[in-house]
Amino acid sequence: MSRVSVHRDWGVIQSFHLAEKMMRWCVRRRARALCLVLACLSVLLHLFLVLLTLSVYQTPSEPQVQLPSKTIRALTDPTVTPPMDSHGKAPSGLRPPGVSIMDVGGDRNMAARTGEESSVPKQDGAVKTLSETVKMECVNTPDLQPLKPNLTKMEALFKHPLYNVPGPPLQDDDWLLRMKPKVKEQELESHQWLSASEEGYDAVHLNNDVDTHPPWLRFHMGITRWQLYDPRDPNLHLLEDQLASDKIVSALQKTGGTQLKLVMSFPNYGQALLKPMKQERNEETNYNLYYFSDFERHNAEIAAYHLDRVLGFRRVPPAVGRLVDMIKEIKETTTDGKLAKTFFNSAVGNTCFYGQCSYYCSTEHAVCGRPRALEVSMAAMLPDLSLAPRRSWRSPWRRSYSRSKLAQWEKEKDYCDTVKKTPPYDEGTRLVDVIDMAILDFLMSNLDRHHYETFEKFGNDTFLIHLDNGRAFGRFSKDEPSILAPLEQCCRVRRSTLMKLQLLALPQHRLSDVMRASLSKDPLTTVAPLLSEQHLAALDRRLARVLKAVADCQERYSNAIYNDITDYPG
Ligand SMILES: Nc1ncnc2c1ncn2[C@@H]1O[C@H](COP(=O)(O)OP(=O)(O)OP(=O)(O)O)[C@@H](O)[C@H]1O
Numbered sequence: 001m002s003r004v005s006v007h008r009d010w011g012v013i014q015s016f017h018l019a020e021k022m023m024r025w026c027v028r029r030r031a032r033a034l035c036l037v038l039a040c041l042s043v044l045l046h047l048f049l050v051l052l053t054l055s056v057y058q059t060p061s062e063p064q065v066q067l068p069s070k071t072i073r074a075l076t077d078p079t080v081t082p083p084m085d086s087h088g089k090a091p092s093g094l095r096p097p098g099v100s101i102m103d104v105g106g107d108r109n110m111a112a113r114t115g116e117e118s119s120v121p122k123q124d125g126a127v128k129t130l131s132e133t134v135k136m137e138c139v140n141t142p143d144l145q146p147l148k149p150n151l152t153k154m155e156a157l158f159k160h161p162l163y164n165v166p167g168p169p170l171q172d173d174d175w176l177l178r179m180k181p182k183v184k185e186q187e188l189e190s191h192q193w194l195s196a197s198e199e200g201y202d203a204v205h206l207n208n209d210v211d212t213h214p215p216w217l218r219f220h221m222g223i224t225r226w227q228l229y230d231p232r233d234p235n236l237h238l239l240e241d242q243l244a245s246d247k248i249v250s251a252l253q254k255t256g257g258t259q260l261k262l263v264m265s266f267p268n269y270g271q272a273l274l275k276p277m278k279q280e281r282n283e284e285t286n287y288n289l290y291y292f293s294d295f296e297r298h299n300a301e302i303a304a305y306h307l308d309r310v311l312g313f314r315r316v317p318p319a320v321g322r323l324v325d326m327i328k329e330i331k332e333t334t335t336d337g338k339l340a341k342t343f344f345n346s347a348v349g350n351t352c353f354y355g356q357c358s359y360y361c362s363t364e365h366a367v368c369g370r371p372r373a374l375e376v377s378m379a380a381m382l383p384d385l386s387l388a389p390r391r392s393w394r395s396p397w398r399r400s401y402s403r404s405k406l407a408q409w410e411k412e413k414d415y416c417d418t419v420k421k422t423p424p425y426d427e428g429t430r431l432v433d434v435i436d437m438a439i440l441d442f443l444m445s446n447l448d449r450h451h452y453e454t455f456e457k458f459g460n461d462t463f464l465i466h467l468d469n470g471r472a473f474g475r476f477s478k479d480e481p482s483i484l485a486p487l488e489q490c491c492r493v494r495r496s497t498l499m500k501l502q503l504l505a506l507p508q509h510r511l512s513d514v515m516r517a518s519l520s521k522d523p524l525t526t527v528a529p530l531l532s533e534q535h536l537a538a539l540d541r542r543l544a545r546v547l548k549a550v551a552d553c554q555e556r557y558s559n560a561i562y563n564d565i566t567d568y569p570g
């Protein structure tokens with residue numbers, strides 16, 4: 001073997017070794033890199049899993065709500081009631097959508113009763129998580145789904161003998177207005193009242209024949225010493241139809257009072273008092289607002305008429321809802337330039353106006369249409385004061401209308417004893433009438449009953465007229481026990497009133513069901529039910545409270561019941 005070949009062989013062996021070393025080194029390095037990549041991937045995967053787990057179990061950006069297990073059950077199970085706060089109220093913000101405080105915390109459970117609602121609504125078959133439900137609740141408190149009105153309950157109530165007790169026989173002077181006695185045929189012509197046909201108004205020919213009388217006049221002619229209308233009088237429907245749909249030929253601002261309202265005229269010379277919509281149905285009056293700063297609600301005027309009728313009082317003038325065209329039926333019909341000047345277009349193009357009044361008549365408190373259709377209440381006007389003067393009485397339980405002062409009735413323990421000795425409360429039915437009024441006001445949570453009126457013609461022996469109910473139905477989640485002060489302080493109530501309240505507490509005549517049915521007849525129901533389910537539920541809750549107050553009085557006094565229907569068989 002030559003040296004050269006040995007060297008060459010040695011070189012080959014050396015290079016072979018080197019290559020082998022390099023290869024081993026390379027394999028080790030590649031494995032290490034691979035390990036590193038794998039390790040990185042595993043860390044990333046773990047991180048991803050941790051993040052995923054965290055997002056499933058909690059949402060760190062949202063406030064965490066600690067719900068007691070009882071509340072959790074209440075939100076998912078309609079038959080369980082959640083814990084109450086110190087005021088006996090379910091904690092706010094925890095109500096499942098579609099269920100009012102009344103339902104989860106009150107004395108009955110509408111969801112369980114009707115079987116139509118479930119506590120946590122499922123959409124497209126998906127069950128909402130608890131956090132989603134609570135979060136949704138914090139953002140908005142949606143209204144309960146309106147239930148179907150049950151007209152048979154209402155009809156059965158009005159057929160009940162209690163609602164058909166014949167009143168005392170009426171004498172001539174028990175009617176507010178009377179036509180002159182019948183005249184001979186040949187003299188009839190001279191007794192006709194003929195209007196000159198003014199622009200927009202119909203030429204009217206009136207005589208003694210009732211058929212010639214338009215509904216508003218028949219309403220006026222039907223007012224007696226004891227009631228504003230007879231609920232069985234077919235004219236009531238004609239009057240309601242007139243208010244709801246007759247052509248409007250004039251719109252003028254009504255002076256007096258604090259808020260914007262208009263007197264609307266019809267071609268047959270009928271008139272209505274219009275109050276505009278200012279608040280959505282499910283909006284509650286701000287708790288920090290004093291009652292005397294509250295807005296008027298058009299639906300409260302309408303619902304008060306229905307509630308008063310359901311109670312069989314007939315002391316609130318008929319009021320119906322209507323959608324008016326703000327341009328055609330107000331701006332273009334008014335002859336009041338100052339009113340027309342307050343019309344403007346809002347930023348989103350809706351027609352608005354604010355009129356002139358001592359409160360809330362400014363651009364900030366404008367009334368706006370959608371875009372020019374405005375929901376309003378139209379209440380039948382009472383006969384003109386020149387024909388039938390009225391007396392306005394300050395309520396003995398009037399609030400102080402001051403932020404700092406209490407009224408006398410709030411300070412004196414024996415206040416009612418003083419009232420009972422003071423005319424006109426010392427005789428007749430005036431005291432029990434004021435107590436009826438307090439019951440009506442408590443049921444609809446009206447704190448603003450500073451005055452009531454009577455027709456002068458009837459002296460003190462007459463019913464009380466309940467005008468201005470616009471501040472009722474402002475809150476459904478809270479009752480205002482002080483409104484019941486007249487009942488609780490005097491411990492006296494008409495027997496007929498008590499019996500009607502007892503009827504309305506029975507399942508077959510339940511007040512909320514009868515009110516839902518009664519209100520369903522109003523034309524505005526097609527836009528939205530006049531009272532939300534929460535308000536209807538509040539009526540039942542408050543009715544139970546009135547009955548409890550009466551029962552407490554009966555325990556304390558033997559003369560708590562004023563027996564106004566001695567000959568009633570029940
Ligand atoms: N249906 C009606 N028919 C005739 N007059 C009415 C009718 N309703 C109200 N009025 C009269 O109009 C006046 C003002 O009405 P209302 O009390 O409803 O307005 P208001 O602005 O709410 O008043 P306030 O601010 O004093 O509560 C009342 O004093 C009443 O005499």
Ligand SMILES: [Mn+2]
Nearest residue numbers: 296468470471
């Ligand atoms: Mn008012």
